[in-house]
Each structure stands twice: as C-alpha cells, then as structure tokens.
Amino acid sequence: MTGQTTPRQAVHRLLDGLSTDGGARVVTGEPGCGRTAFLEYAAGSFRAGPVWHVRGGPGRAAPPLSGLRTLLRAAGRAAPVAGDGTAGEALFGLLRAAAGASPVLVCVDDAHLWDAASRAALGHAAARVRAAGVRAGLLLTVPGHRPVDRELAALPVLRLGPLAPGDAARVVDDVTGGAVDPGVREELLTAAEGNPALLLALVHRLSPAQLAGRRPLPRPLADGEALAGVAGGCLTGVPPDRADLLLTVAAAVHATGEPDADADLVRRAAGAGAARPLPEVLVLAEGRLRFRSTLLGRAVYAGAPPERRRAAHRALAACLTGTGTGGVLALLHRSWTTTGPAPALAAELAVAAACAPPVLRCRALTRAAELTADEAERAHRCTAAAEQALLAGRPSEALRLLDAARSRLAPASVRGGAQLLRGAVLLADGPVDDACESFLLAAGLLAGTDREAADAATLGAADAAWAAGDPTSCLHALAASGTYTPAAGAPAGGPGAEVPADGDGVVVGAGRVVAGGAVTAGRGVLGGGTPGAGPAGGEGAAVGSDADDAAPPSGLLRDHRDGMRAVLLGRFDRAAGPLRRVVERGLSGDGPEPLLRSASAGLMLGDLTAARRAGARALAAARTLGCAALEPRALEYLAYAELRAGRHQLARTHAEEGLRTASRTGQRNMAAHHHAVLALAASIEGEREIVAEHVAAALRTARRHGLAQAATLAQWAAARADLGAGRPREAADRLGPLVRPGVRRGHFAVWMLAVPCFVEATALAGRPEDAAAVVEDFALWAACGADPQAPAQLLRCRALLAAPDAAGPLYLRALERHEETAGDFERARTELLYGKWLRRRRRLREARNRLGEALMGFERCGAHLWAQQAAAESRAGGAAPGRPGAGELSRLTPQQLRIARRVAEGATNREVALSLSVSTRTVDYHLRNIFATLGVRSRVELVRLVEQPEKTGARP
Template sequence: MFAIRDDEAGAFDTPELTTITITGVAATAAGELIADQAAAPIAAHVLEELLEVTDGNPLGLIELSGALTPDQLTGHQRLPERLPLTERVERAFLDRYRKLDAAAQTVLLVVAADDSGHPAIVARAAAALGAPEEAFDTAEESGLLRVSTEGLMLRHPLVRSAIYGAATSSRRRQTHRALADAFAGTAHEDRRAWHLAASVDGPDPDVVAALDEAAQRSSRRGGHEAAAAAWARAAELTLDPHERAQRLLNAAGANLAAGRPLETDLLTRAALVDADDPLLRADLLQLQGQVEWNTRSLHDGYRIVCRAAATAAPHDPAHARILAMLASALASFGAHAVDTPSPSTIVTAPAPDATVEEQAADALLRGFTAVIDNDWASAATALRRAWDLPLPATAPGLIHANLAIATMHLGDDERAIRLHDLQLQHARDAGAVNMIEHALTRGVVFRIATGAWSEAFKAAQEALLLDRNLGLDELAAFPLAELAVISALRGDPAAPQHLRDLDAELERHPPHGATTGLVRGLAHWAAARQLDVTPATALHHLQQIDLPVARWLTALDRIETAVRAERRDLAEKWLDEIRCFAEGADMAWAWATVHHARAVLGHGDAEEHLTRALDWHATSPRLPARARTQLALGEHLRRHRRRTAARVPLREALDTFESLGAASWAERARQELRASGETARRGTNLVASDLTPQESQIAALVREGLSNKDVAARLFISPRTVDFHLRNVYTKLGITSRTELAALTGDLT
C-alpha cells in the first residue's frame, strides 16, 4: 500500500495498481469520531463548521474538537474566528511551507489572512509587503497555492489555518494592514474594516468607526452574527467606558437576534461593569433578563426586568412602562420573586395626551395584571383596548411582541395567528433567529386549537430543527411537546415515539424559562391523549396542568376525563373555572365548551346544551372542538333512537375529522354512523413517508419552490447539507427530481 498527495501523483505513475482517492469523512462518521474524543456532545452546526474548516480531515477533526471548550462544542458559545491548531496539525501541514523562500511565504500568508481569493487584492497586498510577482509562481509550484477561475486558494483549509497560526503577531498585523489598504476604494468595505481591526493591537478611533459602519451594514441585511462580532471588536478598541458599554449592548442585542444567548449574557455582564447611565443600564438589564427567562429561570428573569423598569422609571417613564409591561407579561405566565414590587406599582399611568405607544404599553400592563388576578373581564377589556389602538409598525418591538402574546390569555385564535405570522415574516426578513423560533412555536399553539394540524406540525418541526442546528437545546422541549400533542390528537401510530422523545428531552433539559408552564401542560395533554391510557392515568396527567392558557386548551378533555374516571367533583370544579373565564372574556369557543361540558355532566337537557354549543362554535375557528360537539350530539340522538337526525351531525363530524387526519376520532364517528344505519366510507389520505424531521422540512420547503440556497438560509444550515438530505428524500419517495417532488400530492409530515 502506498500513500501520496493528489498534487504529487504524477511522480508515482503505476497504472497496474488500483487507485483509491481518499476524501474527507462524511458528517455522520465525523460526528462519531468526535464523540469518542470530545468533552461534550457536539451541536450540528458546530460539526458542520469543523467539517468546513478541516474538509473532513480526521486528524484535524480530532485535534480541533479537542481544543474547543464544552460551551463551544455544544454551540452555546461561538467558535473563535481562527480555530486553535495543535502542534500535530501544524506539523502535518507546514512542512513544505517552511522550505519556501520568504517572498513565497509572504504570498501564502496574504492568501491565508484573507479568504476572498481575489487575485488583484492579494497581488497589491503582497507587493506592499515586498513580494515580487514571481513569488506567486513559486507558491503555486509548491502545491500549496491553487490558481483557478474562482481565484486564489490554499490546498486545504487546514493549510490556511497552519500558515496563519505560524506567523508572528507583528507579521500578521502587517499583513492585515496591507490587505486593508488593498481593499480601500473597493466595494468590500466590511472586509477592509475587519483587516483594519486585525492590524491594530490597541484603541484606534478610525478603526472603531469602520467597525461600527460594518456592524450597521451587517445588521441591516440580517447578518446579526457578523454585526455582533464587529461591535464586540469595536468595544475592545474603545477607550471611553460609556461608549464601550453602548457597543457591548449593540453586540449583545445582535447576538440574541442570532440565537446566541450565552454570548448575549457574557456581553451584558461585561457592559454593566462600565455602564453608569441609568437608561443604558436598564437596556442591558432587559437583555440579561431576556436570556434568563428564555434559557434558565423565569423567576430570575422577571426579577431582573423589574430592576430594569425601576432603574429607568425616574429618567424615562415611557420606556420604564414598556419594561414594566414586559415584567407583567412574565408574571402572567407564572413568574414571581420575593421582595420584588409588582410591575404595576413601578410606573405611573400615562398622561392624557400620551402617545399611542404609551397607551398600548399601559393597556397591556393593565391587561396582564388582571390576568394575574384572574379578573378576566378587566383583562379582556384592557387587552382588546391594546389591540384596537392604531399602533404604527415603527413602535418598539416589545410592544408588538406582547400584543401577540396577549392573544394566548384570551384564546383569540384568528388574531393570534395573524399577529404571530406577521411577527414571523418580520423576523425572517430581519434574519432574527430568536424571534423566528418564538413566532413559530407560539403560532403552533393556536393552529393546534383551530385544527390546522399539518401547518402546525411543519412549523413545530422547523422550530425544532432551528433549535438543534443552533445548539439551543434548552428551547427544544417546546416544539417537541407540540409535535407530541398533534400526533396524539391525530391518533398517529407515531404518537408514543413523539412522547418518548419529549420525555427524554425533558429529562436532559428540564424547562426553566417562560414556556415552562405551557411545555409541561402540553406534555401532560399529550400523555393523556395516548390511545392506550386509562381514564385514571389520563386524569392524573390532566390534573398537573396549572397554567391557565393550557387549562383552557384542554378544558373539555379535562372535564370529560374526570367524568370517565368517576371524579365528578373535579369535573364540576373545572366547569366552574371555564364558566368564569367565559363570562369575563366572552370568547365563543369558551361558551361552546361550557355548554358541551354541561351536557356531559347532565346539567339540564343535553340536546339543548349541545345545540347551543354548536351555535357558539359557528362563530369560532376551532374546528376540532366543533366536530367533537357534533359527534357528541350525534351519539346522543342515536342513543335516543333518533337515528335519522343523528346522521347529519355525525357526517359533519366525520368529514372534519378526516380532513384533520384525526384517525381515532374519525373511526369513532364512522362507528356511530354505522350504528345509525348509514355506511360510512373510509377516507383515503396519503400516508406520510418515513422521512426524518429534517428531510420532511426540507422536502416541504422545496415543494414550495425554494432553491437549495433559500432552504439553507431558512433552516440555518449549509446548501451542502440541504443537498445531502434532498437526495435521501428522493430515494425514500422513489423520485428523481424537484419537479416530481413538487407534483406529489398529500402531506409529507
């Protein structure tokens, strides 16, 4: 067996021997290789970056992953711009470089310092550093430099890292200064700014100004990671403490938008050391609280945001009111803290001539406070007042976000879907990963309620893949709980597996943030809806649901299950709860639930209650609940020997259940129709394939007409990863092209 580099193969001409070209290891093998060596599980996007840097070289993968911290491996902390090379890797890739003359080494260092590969730029920079034109020929003849129509590139990504790492710090700074000068006057201002930043080792106002401009450009086009890096580097080069804290705030906000909560937290803590301006401190505390309530402790996040509101109150009452509103929103989802004043007491009411933004913040603050007090009439009045205000699109994002959140408390499904879809579109346009995940998961809740289960399933899959791809494991339980609920409501054979996946995730990463109550509520609902569960076990799960939002979603299930489990006392108590909510909030679905529950409990004439429930359902978008009431009415009529009358609601219920893909409910409706004397045909729905969640999501986006590049941007993965999964999709579906995929009918979830 002989081994030789590709660029030296001409010197070893042996046609009689079989030749095998060794390529880099694939993603799966790379993950297994690193798992045996690394100090922590590696996130998918980190693995992808290591594969890009090493081109799948096994030595590089092992050595580089071994040099990373656990937070870097799991994706909670971004990787350094230049990955640290070990001595073994440097030795493996620097042999030929060290044999070259100084001029050729200069050329290679310039190429290593800038990955644009632009021949004219590299030539200008190399000339400024004293390398003659013929040095390029020497570098190319060494096999380390490749010249193609795409530009200049080094033989292997690790060659680039090794050459750059081997240079002295002063030599690297000189190289970056030469490159910055070479980029001057070109369209590549961001590259010039970064080379300027790398060319200095201390504060420099001109470099800081260039980085500020680069960060702003990146932010405008949705490049939040690049913006965060530029502002963070600008802060390092800033002398004035206030200006440094402001730039760290900008970097922290950009990191949060990019889905980097740990880095956001680190930057806010660093900025608070320098920040003495109270409004700047308030903004930093708000970001710190946001990280806390999203990834760690809802209660600590609430306490920090209350501090932010109190800090801002004497200096900017309008801003303080927004922060107090935010704190009250957290409290409405169960947040509390000892020795922390109620948000409503931190600020005063706005003036009569207050702006629309101030009025909206105040109405939301009063509405959330009423929710905390279970005063549903006052909550509904205040929240509807907030929704009705002509709030401009330029209003603070916290107000718009909480207008959408407020819909959860009243179960205003249509408004909720509209506001969250608008929020999702804005987040996609801005490339704000954190808000994409937020809008997706919240929107799913209402699609579950209204029966848009296929859309809900796809959205939950996208949110889950986003969490996995970005290493946001602490957020993954929410979309997993939604997937478990949808599959359980459908009576899907995969429902037990979805529940097991959720249970495993809750074991690894117990929810601690703002979604804790909702995640646990959904988890118990999914467990209670399993086909083989007994009434007693189902009731045990449903009794654990304590967040009002989740209690309203599951109200009918809880009451019916309590009756089946012979706990009429609980059923009556839960009926009283939903009745009080209906009287205050006056939502059609709530009144429909009240009347359906009264029929279940035998309060008066069952047919009258079920008929009244259907009257309320006529003005509600909750199709699953309406179909359940139609089924209940049909069952009641059939049991009372009114078989002809029973067929109408039973047919309507069956049609809805089949359109929803609710197999167990549809079968129950069919049985009732057969018992009424009518033969019900079984619906013919396409069966989902055995696609993985990522394959399913990619297939759905390709069917919508998105290119591989657009799909990659949507899911925050590389086009190469999209292509890999798309080939698997074709194989599993027995097709060979995007055209055939687009022509398929049915649901792939």
C-alpha cells in the first residue's frame, strides 16, 4: 500500500477479495506504520462471516504449537494434532469446514512472536487456502524492519506505506481540534514523513502555543528521543561492532538524502569486511545498502552522540575520491563534521554541485546554504537548491527552500529569482492566480538587472493566466514582456472581445474569437503549457522583446516569440515560418526544454507528427538527465497530439503514464490535465464510470487551483459520454454554457473543440437552432489549419443544421475530408450520422452500408457504446443481427476486457488499478460486473475463460 491508497481503502479491497476467493497476506511496514490498527480495522469491518482474531505474544522459547492453540481457543475449535505439517493440514481442514457456511477471516497480530511450529502451521494452511480457493482469509502482521520468517516467506506481502499528505494533515487536525498553524502543520508532516506514530508523537510533544505558531518549534523537530520512542525498541540486541556499521550506513544516507548507500564505501569506512554477515535490519541489493525501515535509519543517526556522527562522516569522506560525484559526496560528508558556518567549504560545495545529478545537486546546494554566513549569499544558494528540487520532482521541498531564501538583505535579483521559481512551483502544484502574482512580482524585481529573466517571469504570468482562463491578464502579461503591444485604447482580448490589431493584425468582431486566441503557446488547443512555464533559464527563458535596448534573444526564442505573436493576432500565415523554425531547431538538439518548445510549436501548427516526435524526444531527454519534473509535461504534449490525431488509445497510454509521473513528482495541476485526457479517452470508449472518476479528479484540483482549461476539458468529456450513451439532451445542456457566448463560456482555448459535440447533441435533441451561431465561430477555427479534424467536423455540423434535402452532399464532402486525416472515431461518427439521415429517407441499402462502416470504425477504436448505436441503427434499417462475437469476452466493454486480461495474468486489484490509473474501487466495480456478465464465480474461472480465446488466437 502506498501513500496514494488509504489504509481503509486497502482493508476493504482486501476483504472483498478474501470474501470471494480466499487467500492470505503478510501485512508489514516500518515501526509505527499502524499494523495493529490496520488489523483491528479489518477485523471490525469484516461482515461476511466469523473472525478469529488473536495477538502474538513472546513465544520464541514457548512450547511448540502454543501460538496455534491460542488461535484455536479464540475460535472455539479443538487443537490440531502435533507436528508442523500435520498441524498445518489440520488447520487447513478446520478453515475449509468453517468456510463452508460463510467466509472466515483469521487475524494474527505480531505473528513473528509465535513459536516456529505455529508459524509453520500458519504458513502451510495459508498456502493451501490460497491454492484451493477456500473462502478463508488470513491476515498476519509482522514487523518490516527485519526479514519475514521463513515459515511465512512464501506468502504475498502487503507493505503499509506512509500516509498521504492529505491524510496526515487530517490526522493532525483531528488530534489538535484544528488548532494548529498551517506552517506548523506543514513542518509536522515533513518531519513525520507519513509515519502515523511519529506524527502523533511530534504533535503531543508541542505545547498549544507552539502548535498555534506563537512559540518557536524545537530543532530538530524529530530528534533522537522522538525517533527512539517509535523505533528504538527495534535495535535491542544489536552488538556494538554492528552498531558502528549501522551508524555509517545512516550517516551515508543522511548526507545524500538518498534511500541507500554504496556498500563498498560503507564497509571500508566502518572497517567491516565483506564476508561478515549483515545485521538483519539492513538489505544489500545491487551493491547498495539500505535500512529495511527508513525510520529506523533516522533513529540510528539521531540517537548517536554528536561526536560519533562526525566520526562516521569523517571516515566516509576519507574513503571518497576528490573528483566528480565522489568529490561532491566527500564535501557533503566533510560539511557534516563542522559545527558552525564554513564559508570556504560552502563555496567548494556550491562549485562541485555543478557536476552532480539534480537530487544530489539540491542536497549539496542546501548544505552550502546552511554553512553560509552571508544572508544574501545564503538566499541565493537556497534558491538554486530549490530549482534543483523542482527539477527532481520535489515541489514541496522547493517551496521550503524558497521560504528559507526570504531575506530583505538579498539584492533584488536574488529575490526576483526566488519569486520566479515560486511561480513555477505554484504553476505545477498550486493556485495559478498565486503563480501569476509571483511571476509578476519577479518581473518587477528583475526588470532592472536581468531582462531575459524578467521576460521569463512575464511569460510565466501569461502561462498562469492561460491556465486560469483569463485572456485579459494573459495579454497584459505578454504586453509587459514586449512580446505584444496593443494599440492605444484597444480592448483586451478574450471570449467575446476584439483581438487588437497592431498594424499587421486583424480585428475580429465582437462575439467572435480569433481561433488563435485558442491556440496560443503550447497549452493552446490541447498543447501543454505556454512558453515560460519553467524555472529561470529553463523552459521559462525569455521570448525576447521589441524594445530597442533589449538584448537580442536567441534564434529559437525570437521565432517562438514571433510565432506566438502572430497567432495571437490571428495571422496564421505569418506564424507558420517562425513556428516551423522552432520545430526544426528544437529537433536538431537533445535538450528537453527546446524539444518541449518544438512540441508546443508543432501543436500550434497542427503538425502532429512533429509534435509527437518532439514530445517523445523531450521525454527521453528528461529521463536521461534526471529532470523528473519535465516528464509529465512531455507526456501531456504526446497525449494531446494523439487525441487531436484521433488516436485516443495511444493518448490514454501517455496520459496514464503522465498521471503516474505527475503524482510521483507532486504536480497536481499537471495531474488534473492528465485526468482530463483520460476522461476524454474514456468518453470515446463509453466507460461512464471511468469518465466520471477522471472528471471528478480533474475538477477537484481545477476548482481548488483555478484551472479553467482542465475544467473545460473534463466537462466536455462528461458531455461526450452523455452523447455516446444516447442522451443528447443532457449532453446539449451540459455543453451549452461551455460553447455559447457569455460569462460561463468555457476556456478560450478549448470551447471550440467541443462545438461538434454540441451541434450533434442539439440536432439529435431537436434543438438545432441553438447551435447556429457557434458553428460560424467554429468555421473561423477550422480555417486556421491548426486542427486536422476541424474541416471535416465543420461540414458535418453544417449537414446536421442544413435543410433535410441539403444535408446529403455535405455529409459526403465531410467524408472526403476525413480521408485526409488519421483516426477512426471522427469518421465513424460522420458515417453514423449520415447513415441515420439515409435511413430516415428510406434509402435503406445506402444506410446499411454507411452504418456498417460506422460500426467497423467504432469497433476498431474501441468505442463500445458508439458501436452499439451504429448496430441498433443498422438493425432498425432491416439489417440482420450482428455476426457472432469472439466468444463470451466480446460482451465486455474495452475497460472490462483490459481488467479481465490483467487479472488473468495474475495481477491483484491494486496492481490493475495502478496500471490503468484508476481507483481500486473502480476495478472492484468492474470486476463484479465482469463476473456477472460472464457468469463466473471466481478468478480461477475467469482465467480459464480469458486464456481460451488467447490460446486459439481469437482475441475479441
């Protein structure tokens, strides 16, 4: 179980599975993770049958089978015969008999404390229950800081992970009655690292005044005493010579912030030979040593006397080389031998950090800042460390470092750089209005010292305004960078407003929007973030200025600026040249930021092949360089490019990976956009439950952080799901406010993409007059050439609104334009609507041909509900019933089929949920429907049913 799954969700998921097929889990985790609470909740939540619940006691020297007899007495059963194998078989027989009437749950807390014979009997019975599919579940808890006993080692393990930040915050609020300062709460969460017991210990350690933020907190917050209170008992009995090795591992981990350390380095520093056995609390894997429990490692380090800690660091530093990464590590260890400011060492660390990967560079710069006495220099180094933290995908750490960088004595350039970086962090994981203000503040502070950085800040502000759906602020920010200067007295652009001309531009009448207002700078028309979304000098580098005294921008940035400016003015003819050069220059190198610009420009041009190529290379470059924060953005570009090309299943694959990386790197805003993509993909496949789940997830963050674009995409997905399910009136009502002019119109970069759905919904609902005006707006967008699907969609819209006898030629022209683009879904929709039109005019043979083409198209792209519509129309036109399906599996929806195949491969519900980026509750829901649809009662039957067509090659 990870921080993305709450303990209660894990319990209910387990219990559901144990109630149907039985099985066993060894529940483990680090000290204080809540194993006992987990088991008590499981025992109290099990309603399907009896629960046998016992707690293990000190029993290593107890008589054989004494633990098992304790369990059987608690269950009111007779004791089994003596002997490990016989006892295990007897226990299995009792469980099978008890499970005949109803499922049985066996809960054994601290099973490692039982005698070996009892553990062997438990392990044998659990293995038999699992193999036989008996409806008996066994949950056995053991500590995670030591190996699982060999008698239980063959059983599946469920490791309880740390609390998610939101769950941990709720624990603090519950315990304190909400009387805790937000800053103090954040420090508590950081120090506890999701460990429930440590979190509670830290809360109880503070006085009411400290909790309220009126008194300073103890430093360090999680000291040796607090850590020992949770994990100290786990070190009982460690020999003194082994204690030195443990401290050396802990010191190596503490210095770098990594979870493990080089085993050879540690052994040389500790004077421990490789042949000596390791303490059981350590794990050796691929030449790296780590603690089985990170909390235990922290307790070892914090609990050691200061001089012993410094000695360990001196020994480690002495064993390291003085160049490359080894040089940085040596300096880091030297830094932990000092007890006060060390300016010279800090300067060495800052210089050496340049050759380290982002995580280690962040650690080195953070330590350099801590050793720096000069306040301005310390602020500068904290800011540099925060930038590396952001690149490494640690936004919360970046914000903490930026808080430490605050200093009135720091020059404006340092304070401006910190605000520029804060804006980038908030843009990825915070309210975008706050990000916009941080960027604008940075622009003011940097204007006099670093024009390029100031331009980067104003472009960041434009990006934040874009995400918020505020075109006025977007244009004002671009004007501040010199990218765009409105004519005197010209109104701000935006939905329903004019786009100002500046000599070579065009003015569009009120009530219409230049489609370029919908494609600007990357995030436009499903394209990611506007240029200027990254840290100083990175993706957010300046796009240049028209001012005479401005430093000339690089060729790539100048072209990006010119192309963006032309697009905003609606001059797509003038945008093509500069944007094409951006694409080509980005693809000529291997830097992730230029490649992301190239992908953005490709999306603006409608060159989806180039956008996909640049996005894929940007993703590879980000992974190679360790820039984890850039991966979700590259995956977003790829997903949007595939959506626009009509390949929604590929879009779904990219978005699922993007969601995982965005969640892993703490970028909730990026995760919201990936949820929106997944909702759009699921709306094509007709998976209402999946659509609803992703829509809810996207809107949850979008509403809290002001992400108008993600919200509009999600709402469009919900409406398209309505349309696919044959509910055009609901779809029209949902889409109407998004696409019609007015204050509720959706994001200015997205609303026109939903127009074809709205037109179809209104026509099918008998209200075509509601869509007439928006079709003319959509015609402007289709004429821009940036969306390959738009020309055919426009003709289809006109056919839906045309007089009955005039629609046929328009449908035929639309189908001709579909031949120019890839993707089956949009063409199949046109074939379906044309087939309906033909059938209603009694041209049944032509209708059957068109509806057959539509059915094939929907089946090819997995649009299940849409295919059902086409089949129903075909039958209504007199077609024979459809051909026999490819076995029973053909009755499953695409998502159900994916889940069935993963389950047949042996995946657990949690593993299926993670692979599909959905909740386990959704997997449980679909699995119940799969069982009902196929008429199976267990996973074993499902495996047989899935494997049969796979073996014969008859994949449905």
